[in-house]
Amino acid sequence: MGKVDVSGANGYNPKLQQSLEEYVAEQAKSGTYDLDANLALLRHYDFAPEGAKLDVIATVLIKALMRLPEPDFAQLLQLVPEQVQDEQPVAALVALTQHLEGARFRDFWLAQDACRDVVAGVTGFYEAVRAYILATISHTCRRVSKGTLAECLRLEDASLDALIEEKVAKEGWSVAAADMMTVVTLPENEQNVIHAQGTGQGGFRFEPMQLAQILQVVQ
């Protein structure tokens, strides 16, 4: 069992459906991911819904959820018929993704309590979700309280401390304890800094071609 080729006409070959389903199970177990193959599988389900398997759809969507902030989940959901979207566990997964994308992390953790069984079979689910939450926070915040981190990531003191320690060592975080709270300083990145504004871009700048044209006219 391994990668299933879905390029070209293979993408429409209904005979590949079973291998694709097995491939999904393998991705769930091994932590690998293949969007094109999963897309091809949902396309088969869309074309011939009598063969669609709800649990496989759910696994595909969980794998896509773990890819946030990539819009894979939304992309795959556009191939899942409405009545299937209203069924459990798909409906719950849609809600989970909306909470994550809307950065309503509290609501996410509350809602996921009800889907523990569903995500249990997918390797690395919580790691992927926490990595996404952490990335989202670090894109927006320069400094953040440890309490906020704990709430967003839902980590106990010990695990959070371990995580922070690791980040301090590897990614340049720093920690300062004040009277009221422990403050974590996150490193600067492309998103959480303010770039210099409007330098040199406005005003009179000409492309070489335009300049040539103008010079011609002036002559």
Added chain:
Amino acid sequence: MAAVSEFTAGVPDLIKQYVVYFYRHIRERNIREIFSMYEVSFATLSERFYKNTTWPPVEYIAELVDHDHVFCLLYKEMYFRHLYATVQPTLEQRCDSWDNYCALFNVILSSNINMQLPNGWLWDMVDEFVYQFQSWAQFRGKAAARGGDDLAALKQCERVWSVLSVLNYLRFLADKSGVAAELSAPGGMERFYETEGYEAGSNVLRMVGYFALVGLLRVHTLVGDYGGALEALAPIHPFQRAHLFTPKIAGCNIALYYYSGFCYLQLRRYMDAARAFNSVLTYIARVKQYHQRSAQYDQILKKNEQMHALVAITLALCPAAQRQLDENVFNTLRDKYGEKMGKMVRGSEATYEELFSYACPKFVTCAPPNLDAPSNTNQEAYRLQLRCFLGLVHEQRHLPMLKELLQLYTAVSLRKLASLMDLDEATVRGQLMLLKATGYCKTWAGEGGADAGTVQAATDLEFFIDLDQASGQETVVVAEAKPVRRQGEFLARHIAKFEEIVRDLSLPAPEPGTPVKPLPAARPVPSY
């Protein structure tokens, strides 16, 4: 025309002549004549003799053309296309047209064709093939009102116009034509652009193969598979426009950008969506005058309106995408949709829905309806796509207000922001993160296929949340990107424009009777 049977007797002489000459020109590979008979005479004769009815069935004219198999298939292709445009096709006619396309494509795939046909016609074939597939899905989906006989007849047609067969035909045509390898080879795009596929032997398979790529883009879009759509398009790329062939065929070019732009919009790649729509709206503004008398003129105008609506949606969701628009496109947009854009920016979901349903493609429900318990399924695919889209819009409903507030400050405490928005602090923190996330989207970065890209900034507002160690208060620090006025570009364009006017005025008047020679570059290259 020796033996004229009773069949042929009822056909007007002009039509007989038309068929005979058409057949002869095709046999003699007289491409200019074929082009004019296809583009001009067919429409004129249709208008005169068959305005509200169909052309004579193929049996009526077969004798005139030696029962030539391929010509009869071609004739029927035109016959059915005219039929679909004129009357409501019956189940039987839909099946016959399907069979005809299969037979025609099989002949093309077996490479037994040595004729040259106008590229415009070959595009029309692919375009009509996909249109009739879409029309079938609508027709079949309206199952609720059918009687027993009707349903029984429909059950016999399960294989007709099935989405898999349609996709497979397009894929095989594209693969068999070898057009992907041809275009990817060094200098391949240039050669293809120059020769327009006519250089060697027959142009039919390679051009049908090329157009099939755009056909695949469209079919994938119609079923809601946007990623697959952009992938299937390769090696055609909407943003690699040097030597792009599609602008030579207006319908094909508009389809390419309408569907790829829509895919980008649905994949939340707003910068790319705006870029795609911008380039085709500029194109339409430039060429539409040359199509005023063409049968496609209304279609072109409709797509033009729809794409303005899609740009309006794109800008409402991602105001920074305005950077991708030319001044003219933006001005037209403001005239047409200024008010509605304002409503969308203020969060009116009804306006989003109105524009989306007006401008979206006719989505196709792939699964056949259950004919034993018939209900209408033809709107299912549309409702699904609308639901996904409105879900996104709903998620972002607070952002415009948040953004407006942020623009008032250079620094504001989270608590104050929360009280202004009447939400709690954690929610506002979340909303800020959401706003941050929407300011970045995947954008094509100059390499890879149409589906490739990297995450790039798409925002005009920069901010971050800071935390004061002493007071424990969270503050949002804000800086608005100042609109960069590009006077240079503006001036350069107007200098060039002015110069062009002066040049035109100083040209010597043409001799009476001589055709006016078109100026280079400003006119589209006619394609046969």
